[in-house]
Amino acid sequence: MGAYSVCLLIILLCLPQFGKAQQVQVSVNNIVNYGFGEEALNLGTETAEKEYLENFTDVRILADNVIIGFRLELSDPAEYGPDFTGIRRRFIGYQRDGLDVRIGNLFALHNRGMSLNLFEDRVIRYDTSLDGVRAEYDHDFFRVKALAGSINYLEHLTFDSPSGIREENYRLRSAALELKPDRRLRIGGSYTYAEGELPSLFTEEPDLAEIFIPEGFVSYRLPFARVTAGYNHRTLRLIDFADTTSVTGGGFYASVNHTGPGYGLMLEYKNYSYDVVDPFARLGDPLRNSRMSPFQSPPIAHKEHSYSLMTRDPHLVNFEDEVGFFLEAFYSPTFNITLNSSIAMASLHHSWLWDDVNFEFFKKEEGATWLPGRADARDPYWEYYGDIEYLFPDFMSYVKLAYNHRNRLFYQALAPDFSQRVYANTFALDVQYAVSPRWSVKVISEHQFARDTQYGDNSDYYSQMLSLQVSRSPDFSFGGRIESTTSDFDPSGDKFWYMAEGSWRIGNTHTVMASYGRERGGFVCTNGVCRFVNAFSGMRLSLISSF
Secondary structure (H helix, E strand, O other), X not given: OOHHHXXXXXXXXXXXXXXXXXXXXXXXXXXXXXXXXXXXXXXXXXXXXXXXEEEEEEEEEEEOOEEEEEEEEEEOOOOOOXXXXXXXXXXXEEEEOOEEEXXXXXXXXXXXXXXXXXXXXXXXXXXXXXXXXXXXXXXXXXXXXXXXXXXXXXXXXXXXXXXXXXXXXXXXXXXXEEEOOOOOEEEEEEEEEEEEEEOOOOOOOOEEEEEEEEEEEEEEEOOOOEEEEEEEEEEEEEEXXXXXXXXXXXXXXXXXXXXXXXXXXXXXXXXXXXXXXXHHHHHHOOOOOOOOOOOOOOOOOOOOOOOHHHHOOOOOOOOOOEEEEEEEEEEEEEOOEEEEEEEEEEEOOOEEEEEOOOOEEEXXXXXXXXXXXXXXXXXXXXXXXXXXXEEOOOOOOEEEEEEEEEEEEEOOOOOHHHOEEEEEEEEEEEEEEEOOOOEEEEEEEEEEEEEEHHHHHHOEEEEEEEEEEEEEOOOEEEEEEEEEEOOOOOOOOOOEEEEEEEEEEEOOOEEEEEEEEEEOOEEEEEOOEEEEEOOEEEEEEEEEEEO
């Protein structure tokens, strides 16, 4: 019996409960996106007309302990990714006395996501939702969870690929147990098993894969801090072109959190080695079948920024081979002053060097492999961020000054002199002034001084952005932004961008948003999963409705 049939049967069985329910609540959220204009392609060497129309209607029906939901989607054409018309999501769930059961499309998370993290992000068009069943029971002394189903994963980085969209299919089974012997201690583990059909480089028939991921984790509250740690081991058996290979690896993540009166500290450590390969395999085939499975998404252990220029050239986490740490702290000497600071470092575990005699790469240990290294051949990355914010007595006006330094290297083992090093120093001034309880003005000024050595004599460049927003809460807001750069190598091929935008709330149910101008392209990331958004010139319209 398929999932659709199971859902229909349970709905029919629950109809009498709906009739007896004291109250049935129905909520509908609808999003319409429309845009038209031109999109920059092939590093700005050409443009193409772009028009899209999308409508997402999410419906939730709640009756006592039963919830039914579905999403109707019209993406014709889609802003990014394949077109789709029909029911994208449908599920039915039951919750009572610690029991949570859901059938249909669902998401799930084990511990911190190293073994299993199923989620959707429509901005980057990333979706690892499971079509199946999930059951969870939460007791005072333990929590148990089990799920099973199938995943149809479309690789979001190939949506514009001329060779077509990469598709992976998995049949997944997973279970997790967490014990809570007292308020301070949490200890448990999980086991995830999957059978996959992955695209083959050699035949039209897919490669077959078996994936085994056991994991253990613990969380303990000390008198001065909360300590969390988890370790998993992944074994992937890949049947590839009549050969069977086995790839093993694992991941370790730990964090320490401490808070006190007016201050806090957090330290994260990551050590991921799910598929350690030489630079030829890593760069020549980034979507290789042995890479980390898409249903895994461990913590990134670095800061994802909100200021635009700080997001232009982010660190892209190499989950297959990366070790690093992230330290973040805040301090509030008074109620209206807050200081934030963070530092992140990461690198490969080993240096990869070229053997001119045997014509192959070899690994060399340069520094401790359990710590991020500074050797060039380990692709080191480090970043510092700090800000200071002053909150005015009205608790609505503030001034914030932020600074970010980023330094990363892309080592070329075959030609070390041509290795690419990127430096960036970014400053941001963020000011909001409340004219009255309803009227406010917000100004952000960003300045970035950068160097990218791959451009030789033109390696130094400067970028700036200025944005202005005037708001009358909660009715409307309007404003705009301008951005410029001295770089001759921006992927869009341009040096100046501008945007006018605004939003208007109609009653209590509708919000209209509109923008017009030239948008600079760049990376958009969620928990280390990124895609590059092309530069766009034109208009975008959105209507968000809630009933």
